[in-house]
Amino acid sequence: QSVLTQPPSVSGTPGQRVTISCSGSSSNIGSNIVDWYQQLPGTAPKLLIYGNNQRPSGVPGRFSGSKSGTSASLAISGLQSEDEADYYCAAWDDRLIGWVFGGGTKLTVL
């Protein structure tokens, strides 16, 4: 059981916009920043969004992050087939004194 809650799966068609939610509590998302990671099949995760809404260089502008209260969201616009991957949110937890991850969301591009 992951500390942060994500939907197990989302899907969309090419060109569509999808969002992935990440729900936490006051000890993690509510008081700390959220990062998002993309994991393509058979590879290590890759940093996608940091600091709630910042994109590392090389990450397309189609990816955006937001946070409100104890929840965060990742939005992907102009969906492409290569976006098919697992997506994880992460945050520091002040009560557990450690990093916590969401259970991951599998994005399928139909």
Add this chain to the structure above:
Amino acid sequence: QVTLKESGPALVKPTQTLTLTCTFSGFSLSTREMRASWIRQPPGKALEWLARIDWDDEKFYSASLKTRLTISKDTSKNQMVLTVTNVDPVDTATYFCVRQTCRGNTCYFDYWGQGILVTVSS
């Protein structure tokens, strides 16, 4: 160019101690604000953070595993080591070595090793 690579046994028996080494380049764990963590992923399951070590040798452990984990670093060799005692089949996972960069209040895992699959089985 930052690279990290995990090494260690692919197979360990239950109750044994697992020792994993991360050899990295392109950064130093003696540089202020630099940190590194171990994160694991059981087959088909989610990521789980295990432990972190900072440039000043401060250490943090997963609350659920802290009695079984030890993290250490050797800055002269650019290596980080994780030991897991009394392993069980539920410890079967791909173990990732990850660099963490912090700027003010913002911290993130920016470089990941390729991971090493460790199977616990008799």
